[in-house]
Amino acid sequence: xxxxxxxxxxxxxxxxSESPLVLTARFEPVAGLDRFQPxxxxxxxxxxxxxxxxxGSLEQVCIVDSPASMANHLESVCMRGAHDFELxxxxxxxxxxxxxxxxxNDDGKLADREVVVTSLTEGHRIASSxxxxxxxxxxxxxxxxxxxxxxxxxxxxxxxxKNLNGEEKxxxxxxxxxxxxxxxxIKINASFQSxxxxxFGIELPGSSxxxxxxxxxxxxxxxxxxxxxxxxxxxxxxxxxxxxxPRFLTAHLEAFGASRVDRSGxxxxxxxxxxxxQPIFAVDETTASEIRATFxxxxxxxxxxxxxxxxxxxxxxxxxxxxxxxxxxxKIDRLVAxxxxxxxxxxxxxxxxxEGETVPHEPGTQEPKEPKVELQPNIRKSLENxxxxxxxxxxxxxxxxxxYREGQEETxxxxxxxDENDEEADx
Numbered sequence: 088x089x090x091x092x093x094x095x096x097x098x099x100x101x102x103x104s105e106s107p108l109v110l111t112a113r114f115e116p117v118a119g120l121d122r123f124q125p126x127x128x129x130x131x132x133x134x135x136x137x138x139x140x141x142x143g144s145l146e147q148v149c150i151v152d153s154p155a156s157m158a159n160h161l162e163s164v165c166m167r168g169a170h171d172f173e174l175x176x177x178x179x180x181x182x183x184x185x186x187x188x189x190x191x192n193d194d195g196k197l198a199d200r201e202v203v204v205t206s207l208t209e210g211h212r213i214a215s216s217x218x219x220x221x222x223x224x225x226x227x228x229x230x231x232x233x234x235x236x237x238x239x240x241x242x243x244x245x246x247x248x249k250n251l252n253g254e255e256k257x258x259x260x261x262x263x264x265x266x267x268x269x270x271x272x273i274k275i276n277a278s279f280q281s282x283x284x285x286x287f288g289i290e291l292p293g294s295s296x297x298x299x300x301x302x303x304x305x306x307x308x309x310x311x312x313x314x315x316x317x318x319x320x321x322x323x324x325x326x327x328x329x330x331x332x333p334r335f336l337t338a339h340l341e342a343f344g345a346s347r348v349d350r351s352g353x354x355x356x357x358x359x360x361x362x363x364x365q366p367i368f369a370v371d372e373t374t375a376s377e378i379r380a381t382f383x384x385x386x387x388x389x390x391x392x393x394x395x396x397x398x399x400x401x402x403x404x405x406x407x408x409x410x411x412x413x414x415x416x417x418k419i420d421r422l423v424a425x426x427x428x429x430x431x432x433x434x435x436x437x438x439x440x441x442e443g444e445t446v447p448h449e450p451g452t453q454e455p456k457e458p459k460v461e462l463q464p465n466i467r468k469s470l471e472n473x474x475x476x477x478x479x480x481x482x483x484x485x486x487x488x489x490x491y492r493e494g495q496e497e498t499x500x501x502x503x504x505x506d507e508n509d510e511e512a513d514x
Contacts, residue, residue: 093461094442098412098469102405106386109444110460112423114340114378114435122348122372124432125151132371135345149345149373152429157338157380158321160429162207164421165317172205177417177466182479183207183315184279186217187224188487197229200482203490206315213315214325221483223279229484230277237270279483286310289328297328305402308332308392312407314481316473319392320415336415337383340429344376370432378435382419384412406472413469420462 101108116123127133137145152160165181167173174181184206189197209215222229241263248259284290288306289299299307307330311318322334353367389411393402403411423437441457 093459095461095463096416096442097463098409098416098465101384101412101416102386102389102409104386106384106388106390108384108386108442110382110384110419110440110442110462111444111457112380112382112419112440113438114380115438116378117426117434117436121374122432123151123342123375123378123435124370124372124430125149125342126153126156126430127371132347133373135347135373146343147345149342149375150340151342151373151378151433152340154334154337154339157340158334158336159210160427161336161338161418161422162317162321164418165207172202172208174207178470180470180475180479181316181414182313182475182481183317184213184218184481184483186215186221186485186490187482188485188490190487191229195229197224197484203485207317212318212321212323213311214318214323217485218483219278219280219283221279221485222277223282224482224484225277229486233270237266241266241270279481283310283314284328287328287330289330299328299330305393308402312392312403312411313476316407316411316414319411320418333385333388335385335389335411336418337385338380338419340378340380342373342375342378346374348372348374372432380423380437382415384415386412404474406469407474410469410473413464413466416462417464417466420464 096108096110125133134150135147136150138148140146163169165174165178167175172185174183185200186203186205186209187197187200188203189199189201192198204215204217206213206215206218209217244259244263244266248256248263251259284297286306287297287299287310288303289297308319311323311332319332320334320336322332324331348371350370350372351367352370353365356365389408392408392411393400393404395401419440423440426434426436428434440460440462442460443457
């Protein structure tokens with residue numbers, strides 16, 4: 088393959104190739120800047136470690152973004168904007184779960200659905216308590232109205248029972264228990280958790296516990312794919328059911344030949360309205376000879392999500408596994424196609440993407456030639472062939488008063504408005 092030729096990578100070819108597929112992207116700060124801001128934490132800053140090389144030397148390497156943080160970045164490209172949770176046109180029709188709330192009409196119907204979070208914005212994805220513990224909407228009338236009605240009736244009966252004795256009191260107490268049990272059962276049956284347990288097929292006979300026997304794992308893969316295929320790309324954990332699916336796509340962003348740059352800033356309070364005064368804060372930045380993102384697609388793991396058993400398909404079909412490859416490649420391509428802001432002080436552009444593991448080389452020496460690649464995810468075709476349901480979005484409802492609770496007053500402390508030293512949680 089000549090130096091100017093690019094290798095084309097497609098989902099179908101990738102699925103048949105050796106595992107893992109490793110892609111490497113080189114980045115550089117936008118506008119030719121020397122400094123950039125890695126992920127870090129207050130009082131700790133960012134991480135620079137010494138990596139051993141073949142000639143016995145040590146190279147300073149900085150962790151710019153962890154696999155968990157990179158998963159969040161790769162999910163963010165699926166949406167129209169940081170505060171717009173609608174999927175981009177290319178992913179229209181891809182299943183995902185939304186946590187919604189809103190005001191109910193007099194007839195108990197949800198007029199306007201207010202989207203709070205989705206399975207692409209929540210760190211634990213489909214396993215988040217925002218979805219597991221909420222009510223799966225089947226139309227516009229949440230069961231909360233009937234549940235409240237039963238609980239109110241039980242409450243009135245409790246007041247009545249206080250003035251009764253003997254058999255009459257026992258009769259009313261029995262009625263109270265029936266109404267409370269009915270309300271509880273409606274809530275359990277309507278929860279998204281019950282839907283998953285039922286469709287996973289993991290409820291043990293005669294037990295309230297759930298755990299997937301070996302033959303039920305095919306249901307687990309198939310069900311997650313139908314509700315939120317993104318969870319199979321970046322991994323998901325249901326600790327209560329002992330279900331843990333590792334990441335199919337793992338990404339790292341690191342800087343090589345790194346040096347720490349310490350500087351400071353000051354926050355002015357010209358009106359004197361805060362208790363923080365005029366604090367001076369520290370800012371951690373880095374310079375490096377190379378910034379490199381590594382994307383690892385564990386094809387062996389993906390292939391384990393489904394197989395052919397005679398004439399029967401177990402787990403995911405080949406077309407469904409091909410969609411997961413297409414989604415992973417599409418995310419990578421979207422992330423590197425244009426300058427990307429990893430955080431306020433880390434605005435990077437990709438200079439090239441190559442295939443294969445990177446061979447470390449000494450600074451000042453010629454970099455080994457690696458084949459450049461062109462990603463062709465064909466995401467629309469793969470999505471159409473994946474067999475997704477006609478209604479791909481699952482809404483899970485929470486009453487507004489349960490979702491939004493009054494927060495406690497926090498002590499105002501000096502904060503670095505410029506330094507976003509945090510990483511989001513990732514399941």
